[in-house]
Amino acid sequence: MIGFHTADAIRDAERATGHLLTDGVLMARAAHAVAHVVAAELAVRGGVYGATVVLVVGAGDNGGDALYAARHLRRRGVRVRAVLTAPDRVHAAALADFRAAGGTLVDTVDGADLVVDAIVGLGGRGPLREPAASIMAALGDTPVVAVDLPSGIDPDTGIVHDPSVHADATVTFSLRRLAHLLAASSCGAITVADIGIPVPTPAVESPTDAEVAARWPLPGPRDDKYTQGVVGVIAGSTAYPGAAILATTAAIAATSGMTRYVGPAAPQVVAHRPETVAVTDLAAAGRVQAWVIGPGYGTGRDSADLLRQVLADDVAVLIDADALTVLAANDDLRADLRARERPTLLTPHAGEFARLATAAGSAAAGLLETDRLAAVRVLAADLNATVLLKGRTTLVVDADGTAWGTDAESSWAATAGSGDVLSGIAGALLAADIEPRVAGTMAARLHARAAATASGGAPIGASDLAAAVAPALRALLHLRQ
Ligand SMILES: NC(=O)C1=CN([C@@H]2O[C@H](COP(=O)(O)OP(=O)(O)OC[C@H]3O[C@@H](n4cnc5c(N)ncnc54)[C@H](O)[C@@H]3O)[C@@H](O)[C@H]2O)[C@@H](O)CC1
């Protein structure tokens, strides 16, 4: 598991090193790592020797890391210059070392082959201030290496303020910050350099692809179609059969268990996937181990009745799309949800999340813009369910606050119908008896990989995504030991 930490937890862990912090040993190690990553970036961009690097240095220790790095870079033949954004508060010892190593002070980033963002790190609050904002606005397409995290991004909430730095690479120290997950797309490639800080309990964890592969349910020698879990998909309508087809197609590809379908699009679903056991009425559906309810199934009275019956069933339930809207509109259904004892996973996008949180009178509604992680934690607790908030970074949080997350690494999945594919995959995993937080995160990982597989660099539709679930899973399973 990859752990992500709060700034407070990191500062406590740094303090626990005692003299390593107070004697500047940690900063010396950090500086070494900065120089290493800068040199590696230069090496793939035209060479290290003779290159010009401009450090943009702020008031705190983040600037100190970069100034001390100059000595290592000079040794490798790099011309190092620095712009001080707060000259009266710069790390004095680091500046003296920088000068002694042959660094020179300048006023702009002009002429840089690479810029180092050492404006703020863990101590950063709010958007870039002047003069840092104007200095960085003049960057053009010069590559940027961020020290610790890109300045202007909040370390704990990952809020990307305007203006802020967009980095091509980020070098951080021993412990990943929450922003590295929550604002992953602003950080570029992240290098975690071990500088000898003990690892505390993380705030959020993210499984690696190898861990997702290891947990993926595959048929064993004694399995049959029932033992692997039957998922039932309640989705789509006569007018809009697409969601039903996408969700069932994804569920079929994700695991070998049986997929049932309940709804008016049964003929279309069977025409696309003949292996689906499809009926139009819930009463005729037969047993399942998990329900997926909501994609494209409408928001009328029938929808509320169906959701009520499904919530009363003694199996895992995934509530998505229209069923989330129905849940927002019906107090009694939210009461049923809170009272449930079986696993329940809600999979809203930001709009559905806001509507549901507002209807539930949850403080989560007010937190969504300022602190996504806190917002999901609050809604999960208020609804007594696991909540998966979709986005470039997916967060999946249990009612007790346990939080997992995963960065999609690309945005190709941002297309209509993409969520239907996600709910199909996650539903199949729930039916295989995987707990909601784990199932949701595993599904988000496979979904992201399927999007990358389908895309190959070009826009895709959700049926391309659904078709790529099987090949993406095949590739993922190669990581299994
Ligand atoms: N504490 C430690 O043991 C270590 C700390 N390290 C570095 O130290 C950093 C933390 O240092 P500090 O606590 O000094 O904090 P920072 O270096 O992040 O900067 C805080 C300073 O920046 C100013 N500031 C805050 N927001 C700003 C904004 N938006 N625009 C302009 N200025 C702003 C503040 O007024 C404050 O003076 C880490 O991110 C890391 O880079 C490393 O040396 C590793 C060891």
Ligand SMILES: [K+]
């Ligand atoms: K920085």
